Amino acid sequence: MTLDREELLRMYRTMVCVRQFETLAGEYFAAGKIPGFIHLSIGQEASSVGVCSALRSDDFLTTTHRGHGHLIAKGADLDRMVAELLGKRTGYCKGKGGSMHIADFALGILGANGVVAGGLPLAVGAGLSIKLRKTDQVVVSFFGDGASNRGPVHEAMNMAGIWRLPVIFCVENNGYASTTPVARACSVPDLALRAAGYGMPGVTVDGNDVLAVREAADQAVARARAGQGPTFLENKTYRIRGHFEGDPQKYREEAEVQAWRDKNDPLQRFAAVLRKGNVLTQDLQQGIWDEVEAQIGQALAFAEQSPYPEPKEALEDLLVNP
């Protein structure tokens, strides 16, 4: 293990933060406090934290409708995130985006995207921009197994491949594209096999093992920074919640979900490793959970107390020069 204690604890804490954020978002949604619909990433925390912890703050990221975890792991502000989920003026997008459209350009977060696979061409553009501006930044584009079958993915991976752009295509294979099992929608069992067609390495990792993800991400980032081009990283994971909150989930058995929850929870797995390595004690673990709970409680209070935008603010922010 080459990561120091501080970094390991930071990663664990971020995973706890994603878990608690998503859990509370689910509760708030069920209570009718979050309008629209939300997609939670519970069970996929090792992927978001494993990858994003390998990035610098000036690196770029695009994410998806299931993007809360990536945003948190890239350092997004919880107050502004919750406020956006609630449609408040103090939210990241002043209430214009909601759960599926949060961005923080100061942190290189080029946005969550409501269109499946919508972020990949943008990520390639950011990669081209890096190349033209001659910096050593990298871009990570998260997408799902469902997105992997869309045309823009093919174009994006090919373009990044021919130009050797510093883009990491990170597919989170969580077993289901909405309601469709991956085996019924994808032509290969490991999506990383597709990387060969675009002249880039493809790596499949246990996406619920945060250290395995981190190691693969470190290698991909190093390649990209060194000008060696893109990498396709497949994190095999599992979506514990439905596609959206309220999803009746008729496409899978509860026992399947329960088995993942009991035997393959990324937080429990990481905690066990940290406990075994004497990095984490029970007290420290409890302390982290309490501290995160307080932080998220604060974010919720901030968001609840924040005002809604004035209706006419709907007409603002369209153009720089109207």
Added chain:
Amino acid sequence: MAERRLSASAALAEALREEMTRDETIFILGEDLVSHSGIFGQFKGIPENFPGRIIDAPISETCVAGCGVGAGLTGMRPLVDFHFSDFVTCAMDELCNQAAKIRYMFGGQVKLPLVVWCPDGAGLRAAAQHSQSLEAWFVHTPGLKVVVPSEPADVKGLIKSSLRDDDPVMFFQHKRLFAKEGPVPEDADFIIPLGQAAIKRPGADLTFLTYGSGYHLCLQAAEELAAQDILAEIVDLRTLKPLDMETVAHSIQNTNRAVVVHEACVTGGFGAELAARIQVELFDYLDAPVLRVGAKDVPIPFSPVLEDYVLPSVAEVIEAARAVTYR
């Protein structure tokens, strides 16, 4: 001093060279650009003078457009060449769901400088998938600006404004007009602000509201009408969004009659929007219904006899002018 004349292609290339010299963040991305300096010669002088800043992409319109968005969000000013405007259909998500919405959706956090350059229009016997005029689709998408120049000087002035603008711009340039020459100022600082129409021919009897290739139909029609003592004023809109309604109003207040002329098919075209606004904002000034002249509501057919029949003609423009002047 003799007026300098350039083709629309040369005007575009000159403007791009001037802007790329002025601003290092501008680059051009598209298909088949470098070896021929663009399939219409529109990027003449750029590959040799700006190596690495004009980039050949694979045939991947979706990702080319998305690449423009991603680069525009991260410090560059891309011009994306669409080869034929018809291929925007392959990138409607990138243009209408991403480029148009990103600033708004994210609460104004970011600007997106991006010019999407689209050679459009019919008359080259190129049939249904290489001949369209699709500007109205983008006028109907909040978050995009839409520019349709008709003459070489407009091309130069408007492409420079578009490249300097901080919002995404759809720039439609008619393929049949690339070789057509006109006077073009040599001044490197010559710009035409977006949202500024021009009264290009004064007349007291009626107003032609037009843009792009429609302008040239109106010009011919106005000549013939003048021989019949009907004096048509021509307002070249140049930018459809933002729209210079002030100049439109000024003209109609003088002539009290208007005909909208565009090459796009009539139904749901920009003429419909214009006619609607005119009847609301200028009702009291109108002495006749606003008429529209455009292509018939079918795809553009191949055979010359069919294509010519479908496209708007000078005769139809004259007929509409006579109808609104009751002469």
